[in-house]
Amino acid sequence: MIPSPLDRRDLLHILPTAFWALALLPACAFAHRRLQLGPEHVVWFVLLGAYCFPVAALLGILDRLPETLASFRVDRARFALAAAACILLVALNEIQIGMILAANAFVLMEFLHSHPRGRAEKLLAMILPAGYFLLGFTLVMLWNDVIASFRYFASADGFAASVDRFLLAGYSVPRFSAWWSRYPSALAFLEYVYFFMFNVMGAVLVLLAIDGGLGRALRAVGIILLAYTASLACYMIWPAHGPYFGDPHHFEVFPRTLASYGIQLRMLEQGELLWNHADMLPIRGNYFIGFPCMHIVQPLIAVHFMRHRPRLCRFLIAYTLILVIAILALDWHYLVDVIGGVPLAWLALRALGEHPFRAAGRLPVHIAS
Numbered sequence: 001m002i003p004s005p006l007d008r009r010d011l012l013h014i015l016p017t018a019f020w021a022l023a024l025l026p027a028c029a030f031a032h033r034r035l036q037l038g039p040e041h042v043v044w045f046v047l048l049g050a051y052c053f054p055v056a057a058l059l060g061i062l063d064r065l066p067e068t069l070a071s072f073r074v075d076r077a078r079f080a081l082a083a084a085a086c087i088l089l090v091a092l093n094e095i096q097i098g099m100i101l102a103a104n105a106f107v108l109m110e111f112l113h114s115h116p117r118g119r120a121e122k123l124l125a126m127i128l129p130a131g132y133f134l135l136g137f138t139l140v141m142l143w144n145d146v147i148a149s150f151r152y153f154a155s156a157d158g159f160a161a162s163v164d165r166f167l168l169a170g171y172s173v174p175r176f177s178a179w180w181s182r183y184p185s186a187l188a189f190l191e192y193v194y195f196f197m198f199n200v201m202g203a204v205l206v207l208l209a210i211d212g213g214l215g216r217a218l219r220a221v222g223i224i225l226l227a228y229t230a231s232l233a234c235y236m237i238w239p240a241h242g243p244y245f246g247d248p249h250h251f252e253v254f255p256r257t258l259a260s261y262g263i264q265l266r267m268l269e270q271g272e273l274l275w276n277h278a279d280m281l282p283i284r285g286n287y288f289i290g291f292p293c294m295h296i297v298q299p300l301i302a303v304h305f306m307r308h309r310p311r312l313c314r315f316l317i318a319y320t321l322i323l324v325i326a327i328l329a330l331d332w333h334y335l336v337d338v339i340g341g342v343p344l345a346w347l348a349l350r351a352l353g354e355h356p357f358r359a360a361g362r363l364p365v366h367i368a369s
Contacts, residue, residue, distance in 0.1 A: 009352045013222035016229040020139040024146070028283050031149040035142070036282035125209035129217040133205075136225040141285030143232055145274055147239065153271035153288045154241035160291065160334045161246055167335055174247035177254070177331035184255040190326035191258050197295055197323060200316070204302040211308065219352060220305050227297045227348040231289050234340075240290040241271065244331040260330050293333045296341030297348070299323060304349055304356050 028035045147153075164172055180187050201224075209217040244250045244264050254261055270286050299320040306313045327333050349356045 010219070010222055012351055013226040013229070017136050017139065017225055020143055020229070020232075021135075024139065024142060027143075027146045031146060031283075032277075033145075033149060034282050036284050037138075121213065122210055125214040125217050126206055128214060129205055129209065129221040130202075132218065133221045133224065136221070136228065138285065140228045140232060141287055142283055144235070144286050144288050145283045147232070147236055148271055148274040148286070148288055149277070149283075151236070151239050152275050153239055154245045154290075156238045156240040157242075157245050157290070159238075160240040160336055161243065163336045164243070164334045167339075173243040173328050173334055174250060174331060176328050177243070177247075178249065180329040181253045181255060184257065187255060187329060188258060190322075190329050191260055193319070193322055194295070194326040194330055194332070195259070197299060200319065201298050201302060204306060204316075207309070207312075208305055216305065219354075220301065223301055223348045223352050223354070224298055226351060227301070227344055228294065230344055230348065231292055231294055231297075234291055235289045238291060239288070240334070240337070241267075241288050242290045242332050242337075243334050247331065250331055254331065258330075260332070264331075290333055291337045292340035292344045293327060293337040294341065295323065295327055295333070296320070296338050297345045300342065300345035301349065304345075304354060 025035060161172065180190070205217055205220060208220055242264075244254075245268065251261070251265070267286065267288065271288055273281050274286075299316060303313055303316045303320065306316055324338055327338060328335065346356055
């Protein structure tokens, strides 16, 4: 049974989100910093959404490939129109932009075809949870800056590194990353896997909105934001950042061609500036949290909510396993961070009444989702 859009259990994520929002301005004033919100937060989210819809279409088609091919064989005119529109969009734009526009056009055409009724409800089931996630995640990033203004952003890294050495019998994540750095092409693929997580999660929310409606999509976003609330609390108590912080040779051996290289340098710079109270440095939003690893928490939550799509669920499990390698190879998180993400995902699901290990009934899955 699909739950109603909201019930009492949803207060567990609504109230903390409201608290972070209401307490933000007083916290900024106490830290003697001004809050600066720019359009880049919304622009980034819109661009991410543009990528999520093609990924949702791809995952949905792969999950229901025989049925999708059968529908096109029956309605060849629709297939020809979709193909012509996609080719035209690619031809009139740069290849990457054209492919994104074409994929989004294909998704829109198939959505309109597959949902002759209830289109507004389905679109609302995508837009409202997406907006809620944008609000919650922006608050999390802003609070990272607030916390880093009062506590050194990586003060617990030494302890995290020692826990890792114990777990790995003297080995370490930086040594694992240094080994992968000898193979830049392989590491570039793993970096793509790492950042692709955002697209996968957006695609899962799109499919969940189509399959389960507003209630399921809001519940999934609420559980993710509840996990982020727990991660913020952990960071206040135990501010660990990542293994590249304490690795003196990381930037010597890590490929400079990777986006992670510049991002990690910027994160270290921002963390130091916030701690040293650089004059007039505003609260704009960063992400310093190492423990627990939310890059693991979110795919595990996605696996739970996609159980009614067995093929897609298996893909997500395989993707998560590769993602673990990517996280460690890129030196983003300690092993203890990754391990800590597993119980956090389970606790967040259970807190809102979900049963992570219970078999799921199959929700109505639309062929062209």
